[in-house]
C-alpha cells in the first residue's frame with residue numbers, strides 16, 4: 180500500500196447514507212478527501228426494507244463523494260449494524276510442543292476458536308482475540324516468541340444474518356460497486372470515537388441512531404459485549420409528535436432546536452412557539468414541558484442498557500464509563516441523564532481520528548453522528564496494512580492498540596456470505 184491509496188467507505192443508517200473518501204496521513208490520522216451525505220429511508224434497524232430507496236441513496240452518496248474527492252469509486256467498505264448482529268465468546272486450543280510460538284501457531288489457535296457452530300443463516304464478520312494462555316499462564320496479550328506446550332485463546336466472534344448482509348451487498352452491486360468488506364458498526368464506531376486509554380481500561384460505547392441503539396463494551400483493547408436495542412431517536416420524535424399532535428417533521432425540528440433530555444435543566448419560563456398541525460397558527464409551550472416528552476424515552480433507553488449490562492455481568496468491566504455517539508447523543512443534557520442511570524462517567528464522543536486539514540474535517544469533527552463512518556476508514560486502513568503484512572512506514576499503524584496485530588484474522592471473514 181502506498182500513502183496515496185484512497186479508500187471509500189459507506190455507513191448506512193436508518194436516517195442517512197454517508198460516504199467518506201480518505202487517505203492515511205503521516206501521523207496515522209485520516210485525511211478526509213470527499214463526503215457524500217444523503218437521507219436514506221431504505222434501511223430499518225440495519226436491515227434493507229426497500230432495495231431501490233437504498234440503491235438510490237448509495238448511488239447519490241457515492242457520486243457526491245467522488246465529485247468532492249475527484250475520484251471514481253468502484254469498490255467500497257461498508258458498515259452494518261442493527262438487530263441482526265450478534266456477539267459471542269469462544270475458546271480455542273492448540274499444541275505448541277515446547278517450541279516458540281510462531282505466526283502459524285497463532286493462526287491455528289484462533290482458527291480453532293473460530294470453529295464453533297453457527298446457524299446456517301449466520302455469517303461470521305469479525306474474529307477478535309481477547310487474550311492467550313500458555314501452559315496455564317493467563318492474560319498473555321502477544322504470545323509470539325514465547326515457549327510452551329499448549330496455547331489457548333479467548334476470542335470474541337461477531338456475526339450477522341447472511342441474507343441481510345447479502346441484501347446490503349446487492350444494493351451496492353446494483354450501483355456497480357464491489358464491497359471489499361463489511362464491518363460491524365459498533366467496531367467501526369470504536370475506532371472512530373474511543374481513546375486508547377478507554378479501550379485499555381474498559382468502556383461502553385453507545386450509538387443512538389434513528390432506529391436503533393448499538394452498544395459495544397471494550398476491555399483490554401478487545402470487545403467483550405455487543406448488543407443492539409430496537410429503539411432510537413425516531414421514537415423520541417414520534418413521542419413529541421403524538422403528544423403535541425404535530426407532524427413528525429416538525430417534532431424533529433423542535434427536538435433538535437429546543438429539546439433537552441433532562442427536564443430539570445430547562446426552565447418552565449423558557450417558552451417557545453411551535454406550529455399547530457395546520458401550520459397556520461402557533462401554540463406556546465415551555466421547554467420544560469417539551470423535555471417532559473423527551474426524557475422518558477431516553478430514560479427507557481439507558482435503563483434497557485443498564486439492565487442488559489448487569490444481566491451479562493459486564494458492569495465491572497467498564498471503569499472508563501460510557502461514550503455516547505450517533506445523532507441521538509447530540510441532545511442537550513444527555514450525558515447527565517445517562518450518568519445518573521448508569522452510575523458511570525459519560526461523555527459524548529466525536530471523531531478523534533481525523534487530520535485537521537480540510538473543510539470536510541471541520542464540518543464533521545465535532546459531530547457525534549460521524550464516528551462510525553470515520554472509524555470505518557481507520558479500521559479499513561489498519562486491516563489492509565496488516566492483512567498484507569506490510570513492512571515499513573505503515574506496519575506500526577494501530578489506532579486500536581493490539582487489535583492491529585490481529586487484523587489479518589478478520590481478513591479471513593466478512594467477505595463472503
Ligand SMILES: Nc1ncnc2c1ncn2[C@@H]1O[C@H](COP(=O)(O)OP(=O)(O)O)[C@@H](O)[C@H]1O
Nearest residue numbers: 192193194195388389412413505506507509510
Ligand atoms: N441535535 C439533535 N438532538 C436530538 N436528536 C438528534 C439531533 N441530531 C440528530 N438527532 C437524532 O439522531 C437520529 C439520527 O442519528 P444518526 O446517528 O445520524 O442515525 P442513523 O445512523 O441511524 O441514520 C435521528 O433520530 C435524529 O432525530
Ligand SMILES: [Mg+2]
Nearest residue numbers: 191192388551
Ligand atoms: Mg448510524
